[in-house]
Every structure is written in C-alpha cells, then in structure tokens.
Amino acid sequence: MTTAACSPIAEADARTADDPVALGHEFAVTRCASCHAVELTGLSPNPQSPRFEAVVNRPGVTQETLVPWLDNSHNFPQDMNFEIAPEDIDHLAAYMMTLQHADFRPIPQ
Template identity: 55%
Template sequence: MVAGQSESGATAIRPVDGASARGLNFARTHCSACHAVNMGISPKREAPSFEAVVNAPGLTADTLKPWLRDSHNYPEVMNFAIEPAQIDDLVAYMLTLQNSEYTPPTQ
C-alpha cells in the first residue's frame, strides 16, 4: 500500500502495483496541472477529477482506454498525447480510485 496526500489535503491510501504506480507517476507528472489525480477538486474546474471520471456509471477499463486516448485529441487546445503503454498504466492507476460510495465533492 502507498499513502499519499490528495489535492484537497485528505490522506488517501490506494493499492499500487507496478502498472498503477507508473500510472500514478505519469498522472502526477503530466496530468495534475489540470486534473485532481487522486481525490478532490481539479486545479482547472473544467477538467474532471480522475475520481469523478472513474466513478461514472458503467465505466470499465475497456471504456476508459479509448476515452483517454481520444479525450486530449484537440491539438489546438491541448496538444497532448498519451502513448498506448502509458494509457494502460494510467488506467491501472485510475481504476484504484473507483469507490462504490463515491459522491462528487461540493464546488
């Protein structure tokens, strides 16, 4: 288990294996300027938190992978691409944030 502090200041403990640890590292390095990559409210309000994304009804690894691949496909806005191996790692990490009792934070 790895303990970390979320953007909101709350401590979060999530299981982290090799792929999800790489995904968390990628998220902290490349995603955290816009998205809350653990728990809390994203630095950019228009960017959904990872926790909100993975707790959407019906979300699975199979639905998350194409969403991640295509969600930043706006070069004029973001000019950001995620390599396939990084998507697999990011999905492994993001799925650790699924919580059947999730409720969106108040804005």
C-alpha cells in the same frame, strides 16, 4: 564470491517498473496533475478538467472502456496539445481504476 547489494531505491524503482498502477500514478502526478485532481481528494487546478475520481465513477466505466476514452480524450487541439503513448494509457487507466469506489459522491467544482 561476492554479491552486489541492491540499494533500497533501486529495488523500489524495479518494483515500480513492474507495477502498472504505480507507473500510472507516477504519470498522473507528473503529466496530469497540473490540470486534473489525480488523487481521491482535492479539486482540479483547472475547473474545466474533471477529477480522475469523477471520471472513473461514472456509470459503466471499466478498464476496458477507460482505455479508449483516454486515447481520445485529449484530441482537442483548440484546447490543448497533449498525447498519451499507448503504454502510458494502460498504466494510467490501471491507476485511475483504483479511484473507483461504491460510495462515490461528486464534489462540486
């Protein structure tokens, strides 16, 4: 009997598929980073787009408050035409919450 070996890339893809934070990070990098700073450091390419770190470090932000905010945050057709699928919102919120920390200090844009 032979067993098929799984490549490291396939294994990494399988782990990512089960990890909402990794999926959210991938979504942020591919779909959000052209306007927003999606990592802990850096400025947003578009100065009018808030840094993800600044969003999640506002008082009272939790996973539960962030999901509906993300669902409605891009409903401004005069400024942008962008929708986020519900499953992507959950993953994006999971990733964004990893940027929340007690010693947050805003960076001026």
